[in-house]
Amino acid sequence: MKKVFLVLMIVMFWFKVSAQKDPTLALTPPMGWNSWNIYACDINEQLVREVADAMVKRGLKDAGYEYVVIDDCWHGERDSLGFITADPVKFPSGIKALADYVHSLGLKFGIYSDAGWTTCGGRPGSRGYEFQDAMKYAEWGVDYLKYDWCATDNLSAHGAYETMLHALAKTGRPILFSMCEWGQNKPWEWAKDIGHMWRTTGDIYDNFYGEWNHGTWSSWGILNILDMQDGLREFAGPGHWNDPDMMEVGNDLTVNESRAHFSMWCMIAAPLIAGTDIQHATNATIEILTNAEAIAINQDKLGIQGFKHSKTDSVEVWYKPLANEEWAVCFLNRDSISKTIDYNWVETLVVDDFSNRKTNFAKTAYSLRDVWTHTDLGNTKKPLKTKVPGHDVLMLHLKPIKE
Ligand code: GLA
Numbered sequence: 001m002k003k004v005f006l007v008l009m010i011v012m013f014w015f016k017v018s019a020q021k022d023p024t025l026a027l028t029p030p031m032g033w034n035s036w037n038i039y040a041c042d043i044n045e046q047l048v049r050e051v052a053d054a055m056v057k058r059g060l061k062d063a064g065y066e067y068v069v070i071d072d073c074w075h076g077e078r079d080s081l082g083f084i085t086a087d088p089v090k091f092p093s094g095i096k097a098l099a100d101y102v103h104s105l106g107l108k109f110g111i112y113s114d115a116g117w118t119t120c121g122g123r124p125g126s127r128g129y130e131f132q133d134a135m136k137y138a139e140w141g142v143d144y145l146k147y148d149w150c151a152t153d154n155l156s157a158h159g160a161y162e163t164m165l166h167a168l169a170k171t172g173r174p175i176l177f178s179m180c181e182w183g184q185n186k187p188w189e190w191a192k193d194i195g196h197m198w199r200t201t202g203d204i205y206d207n208f209y210g211e212w213n214h215g216t217w218s219s220w221g222i223l224n225i226l227d228m229q230d231g232l233r234e235f236a237g238p239g240h241w242n243d244p245d246m247m248e249v250g251n252d253l254t255v256n257e258s259r260a261h262f263s264m265w266c267m268i269a270a271p272l273i274a275g276t277d278i279q280h281a282t283n284a285t286i287e288i289l290t291n292a293e294a295i296a297i298n299q300d301k302l303g304i305q306g307f308k309h310s311k312t313d314s315v316e317v318w319y320k321p322l323a324n325e326e327w328a329v330c331f332l333n334r335d336s337i338s339k340t341i342d343y344n345w346v347e348t349l350v351v352d353d354f355s356n357r358k359t360n361f362a363k364t365a366y367s368l369r370d371v372w373t374h375t376d377l378g379n380t381k382k383p384l385k386t387k388v389p390g391h392d393v394l395m396l397h398l399k400p401i402k403e
Contacts, residue, residue: 032067037275110144250285
């Protein structure tokens with residue numbers, strides 16, 4: 001009897017261990033590209049190859065972007081055994097060949113599915129086929145799965161995402177699990193051990209501030225999505241990130257707006273998943289996406305999401321604790337007209353209970369580095385007097401001055 005119990009315990013332990021999410025992935029916010037924001041369903045294998053090429057040629061790979069993710073509409077039918085196939089017209093060489101190509105460039109490959117009967121674009125969903133789909137993805141060399149939430153009826157989100165996690169884990173292949181249930185079931189409260197990242201909101205669209213009403217649901221502008229992150233920072237950290245959706249940098253935004261959008265995604269330790277036409281993007285857009293100083297703030301190893309510290313007129317001041325007692329500070333001008341900043345550091349106290357960090361600028365001085373102009377701006381002993389253009393930011397990296 002004792003022996004049976006022991007064997008049962010070992011089996012249960014093995015199942016539990018083998019069903020865990022991969023702990024080695026996403027220790028800093030994942031970086032990559034996704035097809036949806038710019039191409040929606042209009043994707044094919046040639047296009048994805050060209051985007052992957054452009055990611056290398058235009059410096060995104062070197063800047064840290066790793067995953068090339070195809071979103072909805074790559075699917076064909078299920079075969080007679082129930083295995084999913086690729087759309088034979090759009091992806092005639094098959095997904096494995098595409099993944100192999102992406103890997104040959106030193107990049108990783110991601111794919112999309114849905115926990116329900118169909119995807120949001122009406123293609124076959126994974127419901128009832130989770131283990132078969134995960135097996136197929138692993139066979140194809142998939143490194144990342146974005147898992148959506150359309151056509152799920154009354155499914156339990158927790159159960160549905162856990163089922164797919166188990167399916168992925170069973171393949172033995174490290175696959176980053178990106179949960180996309182739009183924050184409807186508060187995944188931040190239960191998904192830490194399930195997903196590597198979870199969407200916190202409905203879809204983004206390329207407008208600095210606004211709502212695009214589709215009837216039964218809405219897409220949201222950059223600042224709307226940013227505001228919706230309020231109260232979530234304590235749920236994120238290495239291996240499990242709040243995902244405020246894929247970026248719209250370089251889409252229908254001005255250069256200032258793209259810079260502000262990118263900066264804020266860096267400040268809140270968001271996954272940096274570009275949704276841009278990488279091949280034809282302007283140099284200004286590529287410069288934003290590949291700014292090493294901004295990316296370093298996003299990728300800081302502590303993985304602490306930044307927070308809004310204060311607001312004066314239309315200018316918000318955000319702080320993000322960084323390793324080595326450093327800080328990132330971002331002045332975000334929400335207004336469309338330029339605003340003057342007169343910021344007296346020594347009168348400012350920063351207390352962050354979550355990260356257990358406190359800064360009194362009257363006691364400790366910091367050097368100021370402008371992340372966007374790549375210049376040093378003196379230190380915190382003197383007030384900062386400058387202007388921030390409309391819908392733009394001043395983003396600074398602060399380092400304690402050792403005296
Ligand atoms: C949902 C997701 C989007 C995208 C589309 C694809 O709306 O939130 O990010 O994946 O589905 O149909």
